[in-house]
Amino acid sequence: MTGRVAAHSVGRMAHHFSLRVYYEDTDLAGIVYYANYLKFIERARSEWVRELGVDQVAMKADGLVFAVRRVEADYLAPAKFDDLLSVETIVTQMTGSRIVLTQDVIRDTQSLFKSVVTLVCLAETGRPARIPADIRAKMQPHS
Numbered sequence: 001m002t003g004r005v006a007a008h009s010v011g012r013m014a015h016h017f018s019l020r021v022y023y024e025d026t027d028l029a030g031i032v033y034y035a036n037y038l039k040f041i042e043r044a045r046s047e048w049v050r051e052l053g054v055d056q057v058a059m060k061a062d063g064l065v066f067a068v069r070r071v072e073a074d075y076l077a078p079a080k081f082d083d084l085l086s087v088e089t090i091v092t093q094m095t096g097s098r099i100v101l102t103q104d105v106i107r108d109t110q111s112l113f114k115s116v117v118t119l120v121c122l123a124e125t126g127r128p129a130r131i132p133a134d135i136r137a138k139m140q141p142h143s
Contacts, residue, residue: 013141015051015089017044021079031078037113038071041103044087045117052138063124064132069098070118077112079105085112091141097121097128099139 019040027033049056049066059065079085086106093100098120105113123129131139 013090015044015048017047017087017089019043019085019087021081021083021085023081025079026081031080034075037073037075037105037115040085040087040105040113041089041115041117044089044103045101045119048089054135054138059132059135064129065122066099066119067122068117069120070116072116074114075112076114077110079107079112083107091139092116094131094136094140096130096136099131 021032025032025036046056056066084107088102088104088106090102091099092102098118101117101119103115103117104111121129121131
């Protein structure tokens, strides 16, 4: 599926990633298995970063990676087989080595899953590292 960037209602830029729910995403009850929402938001983050022009392979070669430090998740309503979903990603906060995002999974206009994700930039040693200035500039929230 593809992503797109749009102005969010509060002035921040939102990235939207579309995906279809497949049978493999569902559980015995026919709804999306809870852990798959984390996969959906991971795909959306990967596409957002790629569309910003950030080369994570080159970052890794330079000894830096992004890692999820924390996820807060609220499951509001179930998604079902064949639903067309959108993951909305918005940067809400950024420091030298940390990015906080909201990521919401939406069907039509209904919010199904809401999350707050904290990413950190890590060096090869596993210690926090500064996000390179050029990458920070691309990710900076616009208010």
